[in-house]
Amino acid sequence: LSASAAETVAVDFQPIGRRGHVKKDMTILDAARQLGVGLSSVCGGNGTCGTCKVRVQAGNVSPVTTVELELLSDEQDELRLGCQTELRGDATIHIPPESLTAPQRTQVEGRHVPIAPDPAVVAFELRLSPPTLVDLRSDAARLRAALPFPAASVDHRALESASLQLREHNWTVCTAVRDREIIAILPERTPLLGVAVDLGTTKVAGYLIDLTSGTTLAVRGAMNPQIAFGEDVMARIAMAMGEGDGRTRLHQSILVGLNSLIADLCAQIAANSQVVTDVVVVGNTAMHHLFLGLPVGQLGTAPYVPAESAAIDVKARDIGLEVAPGAYVHLLPNIAGFVGADHVAALLASRLDDASDHALLLDIGTNTEISLASRGRIVSCSCASGPAFEGAHIKFGMRAAPGAIERVQIHNQVVMYQTIDNLPPVGICGSGILDTVAEMKRVGILDVYGKMHSIPGMQRMPRKNEFVIAPAEETGISSDIVLRREDVNEIQLAKGAIAAGWNVLLTEAGLREAEIDRVLVAGAFGTYLDLRNAIRIGMLPHLPLSSIQQMGNAAGMGATMALVSKQERARAAEISRRVEYVELTTHPSFPDLFMAAMLL
């Protein structure tokens, strides 16, 4: 038995937190497979694709191989390939987000920026003397007198429970105070919780935070239930503007979704949603308006101005959020019709307002918001990059779901791909589409105009203008999975819009591409795309990989920062005032830059 035990090692995969024992000398890739960890591997472990990159945080592993030296040459030193690295002893392995297969990535993760908690809602533990015939002060007056500042008001819904709570808990309670308003009366020593929400067009991310410590207690991603009414922002604006109660239904739909998200977050730590005493919501301008129940007609018509751009504080109950009855929801400011509070949050999390270098932030999605910080200025724009990277308008396109091709490489005239959950392929998701286009261009199948050419040795074009990624016999849908010329054109439009966006900003700032010091890429797609391929097709500036940082859900991070700190809220307001918005549709340089940027 001890001999057998000696032949296993303990392995701990982070950040997903899976642990287990595997045979000594097993590769990290095999160990991941055995423990159900979704480590990417396009070539299947042959050491040709380089997608199973990991970091060995602790433990004893086999030495670096020549395969690794070759494939990781322009990457950072500490990376290893999972298929090449054997476990010699117990080890802790960190899997970077880009090496995880889609199902194990969450929309909620993001790079944490440490800040000192300075929450808008603060707990005061009070021990009161009960009323007597010689002390007839009202319950509210008694609470007020016990607080260390004068003239507090008591929210009338908090007051509704106050008289009962005070008597039930023998006049010893925890009060949640915001500014000088008592917003909740709770049993003594109740930890005050807050919820930060990144309300995306497609996905919603929620964070349950301890307001006092700033600690994240639970995170959860969900689909935006408004998807049932239209996939993109313009479809929802059209629905809200149409006849009937479209706007109300969209408002109700997202509320139902958020209330269920908040309930799920609280259930994770067995907390009652009535102790959630603060909420911060960020989203693009249309989501922001639909959440508040505001009309969006003016967002769908030139010149596309928001109803409100300033930060908004409103009682959560007034919107219909099921949290503490006296709690507020804070909405960060918007910048413009298509640069919303979510981008302000991303700017906050990226600290671009503090940049002393030339730094570019891209939050890639159906709309891509871009900001460039340079010499104390921040210029921003919004590009209609479209839903191609989410699989829409692409013949075999699909979301990142089981069976989606998520990584593609062409190696010695052989197409290699990897699907989510290693299932027979049923379609191709954004990162797979980007890989395919970049690889086709690299090996010469695509020219700069997106036109397809046969190349010697590649048997992948049985029909003109269709490139086979997976032949029918390998797929789960009994047909070839192909990329058509039209699909390539969609990608050209999308990446062209994005590239034209940052090029216009460079023009505005008087900078050249090579002068950019840093690029921060935020958003789910931006976080999991292959940076090398994104540069190759011209979506991102041509810079060394080490200058590009993938931020994860920067908007969600910014929302949590604003949740736990009044200073961060003030900073967000300052950011929204400082940003100079550039309207691309009327910018003189835009048409030429867009035409040029569409080339591969």
Place this chain on the structure above:
Amino acid sequence: LSASAAETVAVDFQPIGRRGHVKKDMTILDAARQLGVGLSSVCGGNGTCGTCKVRVQAGNVSPVTTVELELLSDEQDELRLGCQTELRGDATIHIPPESLTAPQRTQVEGRHVPIAPDPAVVAFELRLSPPTLVDLRSDAARLRAALPFPAASVDHRALESASLQLREHNWTVCTAVRDREIIAILPERTPLLGVAVDLGTTKVAGYLIDLTSGTTLAVRGAMNPQIAFGEDVMARIAMAMGEGDGRTRLHQSILVGLNSLIADLCAQIAANSQVVTDVVVVGNTAMHHLFLGLPVGQLGTAPYVPAESAAIDVKARDIGLEVAPGAYVHLLPNIAGFVGADHVAALLASRLDDASDHALLLDIGTNTEISLASRGRIVSCSCASGPAFEGAHIKFGMRAAPGAIERVQIHNQVVMYQTIDNLPPVGICGSGILDTVAEMKRVGILDVYGKMHSIPGMQRMPRKNEFVIAPAEETGISSDIVLRREDVNEIQLAKGAIAAGWNVLLTEAGLREAEIDRVLVAGAFGTYLDLRNAIRIGMLPHLPLSSIQQMGNAAGMGATMALVSKQERARAAEISRRVEYVELTTHPSFPDLFMAAMLL
């Protein structure tokens, strides 16, 4: 024809506003009867009762008679008796409230205190430039920039209509602003309206006011629909504290009533309730709490403290009031569990806080609130005077409704009475009960203990301890209408509680009864009772009639003052802070004073 016309005169009865033509030389009482004006007349026009007092405001009438000189001796000079005064030409006749029969009195009238309007909600007419590609400010930012003060916020429900209103009205609108918040966007030059409400246990009075000028545009009284759940405050507190959804039902009930009252007020001037941009509500502490949806358990249990005593500002929509979506409702402060915001409003209207003399204010109802101003102090108390004056617990007692005996006099051993609408009597209402007790005492049927005695010549006591007011053959109910010894005792308890109340306050202030300079009597019953009789039975201090002023609905007046003036709101808050509340139930002098005050 011209001869016939020459024999009629035009008469105009004020303040009820009835006009018409009557024969020349007709008495004012007959003219009132012909035009359907309810002028009181206990003796039926014989010149013996003195209840048909009127003021001749303009016009030519017959000279004063000796009957008048006798009956009006201790009244003010300008009064005349309607039955003695003949119309010699066209005339305008003012009927003081106490001379009107009950149905033509409204719960809403009150002595008007002139104040300079200084409303919380102010209109700003704005002419904006529309957004263009070079001016992309949000709608709210554009509104903010046009206002003459910085950093206004826009209520999110006002914002909901703002984007549409601005475009529909070509960027020229009227904005309603409260503090620095835009609470409504309306078509240009919309007059801003407000509603003041006196929320009584039995009756509700509403006033529709032009906020800019302070003018009253419409008034309306209604029953409090909560009556269906219990007649007095304690019954409603018990219902709210009981099992089930009693509190919610009471809250909903008053809301339905108030929304219907507001709609009726607006309908009177064909206004939309969406232009009502401010609301002030006053009521006793229990009504205040039930209106807000607060629990009232602590009001039903010693030491009877309110949940909140400070003034409250809350969005009207948050309570469920159907006015402008961004409007607030302001609730004046409470003083104690049984001295509510309605008494603060009465103090405000009576200017007792400014009194340089010794002035007593009584707001008589089921609970009677009393304040005494003396040497810069205001001491207040609440007496459980009970519902006897509303006809409850009195065998033939009833509300002031058609057929109720409302005035009683005993003249030369003959009992004279007057009923509302001159119908055969069916019962006796508060003022009639008070009159009966006082007259029985005056002629010696009652002794100081309330015991009944037969007196020579009076054939009104066929049974011991029952005094017949109206014999069966005269009534509409085929039985004698009597006052029993038990009924007299109820009145002794009620008036004793009130008298003990002001006597305790005199003790607190170190004053004697004779040192009181003024008495102000407020409330519906207090306004229409016979002051002489109220003094006679010891309910009011023994002072010359000229020192006693009947104020009408002082609480309603105070509510309208707070509606049109921020300064008045501040003054109300200051009043509530200054008032020294005296708890009668534990006051050492109360038992003795109460026992003494129960004597007739």
